Amino acid sequence: MSLVVYVAAAVLATAALLLVPAGPRLLPRTPLTTSTCVAVALGACCFACSAPATLAAVNELTGVPNFGAPLTYSTISAYSASLLVLLINWRGGPPGEVRRMVSRIIAAYGLLIVAIIVLFALADAPVERLRDLDTYYARTPYMREMISLYLIGHAVCAVIMIVVCLRWSRTVGGLLRTGLRLIMWGLVLDVAGFELTKITAVAARWAGGDLDWLSTSVAPPVVSLGALVCSLGFVLPRLLPAARGHWDSAKDCRELRPLWEEVKAVTTAPKPSPAWWQLPKSRLQMLELAIHDALLQLVPAFDLGLGRRVLACATSRGHAPDEARVISEAAMVVGAAEEARSPAPVPHDAGVERDGRDRYPLPATSGTKELVRLAQALALLPHFHESRATVR
Incomplete structure (x- = not known):
């Protein structure tokens, strides 16, 4: 008993x-x-x-x-x-x-x-x-x-x-x-x-x-x-x-991992290292903060010409305008991250503000849902490989 x-x-x-x-x-x-x-x-x-x-x-x-x-x-x-x-x-x-x-x-x-x-x-x-x-x-x-x-x-x-x-x-x-x-x-x-x-x-x-x-x-x-x-x-x-x-937070953390893997090489981005006992919501907040900081550093290096080509290609393939925009932003994030990992001259139509014109705004990632959409769009980029090719 x-x-x-x-x-x-x-x-x-x-x-x-x-x-x-x-x-x-x-x-x-x-x-x-x-x-x-x-x-x-x-x-x-x-x-x-x-x-x-x-x-x-x-x-x-x-x-x-x-x-x-x-x-x-x-x-x-x-x-x-x-x-x-x-x-x-x-x-x-x-x-x-x-x-x-x-x-x-x-x-x-x-x-x-x-x-x-x-x-x-x-x-x-x-x-x-x-x-x-x-x-x-x-x-x-x-x-x-x-x-x-x-x-x-x-x-x-x-x-x-x-x-x-x-x-x-x-x-x-x-x-x-x-x-x-x-x-x-x-x-x-x-x-x-x-x-x-x-x-x-x-x-x-x-x-x-x-x-x-x-x-x-x-x-x-x-x-x-x-x-x-x-x-x-x-x-x-x-x-x-x-x-x-x-x-849901744990699921979002898993969804955001591919995006973090792309941008974590940016030197100013803080590396999220939560303790094992931290709850998923805390882990997600740290990961979102790190990704946002990385995107802030990458936006000036966005290739607007690449973005326009991917946007046009995605639209022609039947993607909704909002979805096509996210795909184009994902392509520019990947391109800017590659450039950050191996610096080189920028012959393309970059988004850096040189004469007060044509600076690309920060992607619409104010919330978790938007960041997850950007991360999910990375998986679609191989379908736009030709559009992503740039002349160097």
């Missing part, structure tokens, strides 16, 4: 680290991001605390039999509060109203945690139980109330979340709707696999029966699955857009 619980805790902790505002800046530092991180991290703590191995270690460290029980129940209550706070921040609204609702949730579950601790202190629970404490002490004074309180607190949170997510998901679409549906189904698993099984097992003890297997064998794996699905619903709408952006 400990292995299953620890795996769930590790997955949730990983999700929290991906979202943490102090780490890679995939997301801005906002109340929504912070509450998401806190909720997912507390979910991981719940699983870590509830593992039998952890309970045994906590009990031995404190010297108090079953001290791990109020610790786990308090963490579950804090997790329930964090889910409600996250939902409030997610839905948004007037800042004052949001703050009041968050304060009420924190106050209510804070009192619940205090009550759990007080009831445990009043109870007599000398026998250590690592797997079946809920049912073993179901009829013990104060322990009975403590167990009932934490189950009720978590059930109230789960039911509210299910109802709100169901209603909200009917009014939105896209990733937000997917995330809300995942949260809802994760909480349904939580209610069915944790709340109902625990309550049924405890009620059976109250009635003199024995259904402990529901609490010890059914609840842990089902609630682990439910928490993972629920956390995926919270994380997916927050991480996927950023992950998609980095995926």
Whole structure:
């Protein structure tokens, strides 16, 4: 059982680290991001605390039999509060109203945690139980109330979340709707696999029966699955857009490599050398900056005669005017880069401003998309080899 619980805790902790505002800046530092991180991290703590191995270690460290029980129940209550706070921040609204609702949730579950601790202190629970404490002490004074309180607190949170997510998901679409549906189904698993099984097992003890297997064998794996699905619903709408952006940036970096290979010999161009841990967006920014600087150095050496010949040829072959212009600019970039690598006299109609006339402007590469188009045009240049020939 400990292995299953620890795996769930590790997955949730990983999700929290991906979202943490102090780490890679995939997301801005906002109340929504912070509450998401806190909720997912507390979910991981719940699983870590509830593992039998952890309970045994906590009990031995404190010297108090079953001290791990109020610790786990308090963490579950804090997790329930964090889910409600996250939902409030997610839905948004007037800042004052949001703050009041968050304060009420924190106050209510804070009192619940205090009550759990007080009831445990009043109870007599000398026998250590690592797997079946809920049912073993179901009829013990104060322990009975403590167990009932934490189950009720978590059930109230789960039911509210299910109802709100169901209603909200009917009014939105896209990733937000997917995330809300995942949260809802994760909480349904939580209610069915944790709340109902625990309550049924405890009620059976109250009635003199024995259904402990529901609490010890059914609840842990089902609630682990439910928490993972629920956390995926919270994380997916927050991480996927950023992950998609980095995926696109990595693709653009690959597309721009041929263009960089052509112009990197320009001595004044900075050589992009990002560290291995830098995200694709940072790598793309460095590469774009280097290419722009290189183009600034190459424009004065553009062969306008070559550009006109390639432009005419591309137009005659059916390319759209804008596409033909990009192809002609790619040809001039290649020609200027070749000249920069091996300087020689310039007998052609160069774009250098000698008498205030005929200076070619910087290619229209203000954005990533334009640079990528220029890089892609390089692959078309072999088809215009004859047009590129110049008399030297």
